[in-house]
Amino acid sequence: xxxxxxxxxxxxxxxxxxxxxxxxxxxxxxxxxxxxxxxxxxxxxxxxxxxxxxxxxxxxxxxxxxxxxxxxxxxxxxxxxxxxxxxxxxxxxxxxxxxxxxxxxxxxxxxxxxxxxxxxxxxxxxxxxxxxxxxxxxxxxxxxxxxxxxxxxxxxxxxxxxxxxxxxxxxxxxxxxxxxx
Numbered sequence: 777x778x779x780x781x782x783x784x785x786x787x788x789x790x791x792x793x794x795x796x797x798x799x800x801x802x803x804x805x806x807x808x809x810x811x812x813x814x815x816x817x818x819x820x821x822x823x824x825x826x827x828x829x830x831x832x833x834x835x836x837x838x839x840x841x842x843x844x845x846x847x848x849x850x851x852x853x854x855x856x857x858x859x860x861x862x863x864x865x866x867x868x869x870x871x872x873x874x875x876x877x878x879x880x881x882x883x884x885x886x887x888x889x890x891x892x893x894x895x896x897x898x899x900x901x902x903x904x905x906x907x908x909x910x911x912x913x914x915x916x917x918x919x920x921x922x923x924x925x926x927x928x929x930x931x932x933x934x935x936x937x938x939x940x941x942x943x944x945x946x947x948x949x950x951x952x953x954x955x956x957x
Contacts, residue, residue: 820844829841838880838882849884849885849887856889857890857891859912862894862895862896872916876888888921892909893927895928898929901932905928909926924942925943925945926940927945930948932946
């Protein structure tokens with residue numbers, strides 16, 4: 777459901793991630809005009825499935841979410857908002873709150889849960905994760921938002937974060953940079 781040309785679009789990885797337990801439902805595109813995948817309401821009403829909607833990180837993607845707000849604001853739904861404090865527009869509390877509020881309002885989303893994703897791309901080191909996490913904690917201080925999980929690139933040793941008071945998830949980044957060939 778990512779409505780813009782982002783750095784990562786789930787539909788671009790459909791063949792690599794789809795299997796008997798994961799179904800990628802990507803909409804058709806006419807030129808760059810995205811369409812909402814068919815059958816979204818039926819998929820959202822399926823109580824036996826876990827649904828993940830990737831809408832990118834801006835207001836344009838969130839507007840599409842607004843039509844699904846009754847499901848997104850249901851008691852059994854969690855909306856995650858990933859923040860990388862090193863990215864443009866995430867370097868201050870004011871910026872984070874401004875864009876998060878715009879996205880929440882556009883998508884008519886009542887509650888969001890914060891996931892910290894401090895990284896500098898493929899050059900990310902342990903100290904970058906630690907410093908970025910501390911920056912984000914300071915930026916969210918006094919806002920009522922709590923960081924609920926930390927994402928780290930798979931080359932950073934997960935054991936270094938074993939005594940942290942929040943869940944830590946290691947992931948393999950899928951973004952390819954122009955210099956990668």
